[in-house]
Amino acid sequence: MIELAELTKRYGRKTAVEGLTFAVRPGVVTGFLGPNGAGKSTTMRMILGLDRPTSGAVRIDGEPYERLPRPLTRIGALLEAKSVHPGRIAHHHLLCLARSNGIPERRIGEVLDLVGLTGVAKKRPGGFSLGMGQRLGIASALLGNPGIVMFDEPVNGLDPEGIHWVRNLMKQLAADGRTVFVSSHLMSEMALTADHLVVIGRGRLLADTSMARFIEENSRGFVRVRSPQAQRLRDLLAAAGLRPGQGPEGTIEVEGVPAARIGEIAAENGLVLHELSQRQASLEEAFMRLTQGAVEYQAREAGR
Template sequence: MIELSELTKRYGGKTAVEGLTFAVRPGVVTGFLGPNGAGKSTTMRMILGLDRPTSGDVRIDGKRYDQLPEPLTYIGALLEARSVHPGRTAYHHLLCLAQSNGVPERRIGEVLDLVGLSGVARKRPKGFSLGMGQRLGIASALLGDPKILMFDEPVNGLDPEGIHWIRNLMKQLASDGRTVFVSSHLMSEMALTADHLVVIGQGRLLADTSMARFIEENSRPYVQVRSPDPERLRVSLAGAGLRPVPQPDGGFEVEGVPAARVGEIAAANGLVLHELSRRQASLEEAFMRLTHGSVEYQAREG
């Protein structure tokens, strides 16, 4: 488990993280979301002892990172996949990590095989593609067979097969009872992977909840309805006290009523329907709705 308590980090007069308190629990994949500049990378660096908090505390299974005797056996992390000595082969990069953390050498072959890099184990990573570099970074995180794993943008550079692989790997690690903490800007991928979400904006906690509840609380469910006689449909819905909102395809969005009620109104007025469906916002839409006031770097539409 990762536990943050009132974690704060300031750089001069700028506050990057302010009063963060949350726990990342085992058995689920926890997604870590926030706009650019929200403080996600700073938070992850403080978890790993790479940045010292201005105040507050962060614990890994009850200990600070610098108190862990062989840290890779407690927590494995992918923050910068390219953080590899260019003169070492993939195998020797992992060997150095293994020897410094009391990890048996046989584990190197296991993780290289797991991430699909056995065939390039004796090659230098400076010639690796971005996707291969990501796989080596994931191998490094898994090397100590830790109970806690932390990944920052793990699908960067991966092809569709690789994205499918890492998604299933994270789910499997969580189902094994491990703690999995993953940050990504790819909302569609996060929606398929995470069970729980921690969302921050401008360094502050905005949400700490399940995926389903996050979408429910930060979206507006509505009914999508479409008929070959849109004007009659509009009049019928309005006559029943509803407020149909016209859509570009000729259909209507109707809020505040179940789909069954819309269908009953149409049937009572002898209307043929080509579409009647309940819609829910996507994770991306819910995220944008929650964080719109916390975006530090925002481009203007042309």
């Protein structure tokens, strides 16, 4: 488990992280979201002891990172895929990590095989593609067979097969009872992977909740209905105490009512429906709604 208590980091007058308190628990994939400049990378670096907090504390299974014996056997992390010696072959890169943490050398072959890099074990990472570098970074994170793994943009540079593999890997690690903490800007991928979400903006905690509850609380659910007798349907819905709104391409959108109720109103009055669907906002829409006031760098739309 990863536990943060009032974690704060200031750089001069700039506050990068302010009073973060949350826990990343085992058995689920926890997504870590926030706009650019929200403080995600700084938070992850403080978890690993790479940056010292101005105040507050981080605990890895109850201990600060710097007190962990053989830390790679407790927590593995992928933060910068290219942070390897470009002239050292992949096997030797992992060998140095293994020896520094008392990890058996046989484990190197196991993780290279797991990430699909056995065939390039004697190649130098300086010539690796971005996707291959990501795979080597994941191998490094898993080298000590840790109970906690932390990934920052793990699918960056991967092809669809690689993305599918990383998604299933994270789910399997969580199913095995490990703590999985992953940061990504790919909302569609996060929606398919994460069970729980921690969202920050301008260094502050905005949400710490399940994926389902996050979308429910930060999105607009509605029913979309289409009929060749649209105006009559509008009148009937209004008479029933509902508030029909205008949807795209002549559709009607109604909030606060199940689709079945609208279908019943139409059937009772002999109306033909061409579409009747319950709609729920995506993770991306919910995220944009929650963080719209916490975006540090915001571009104008084209033409404005």
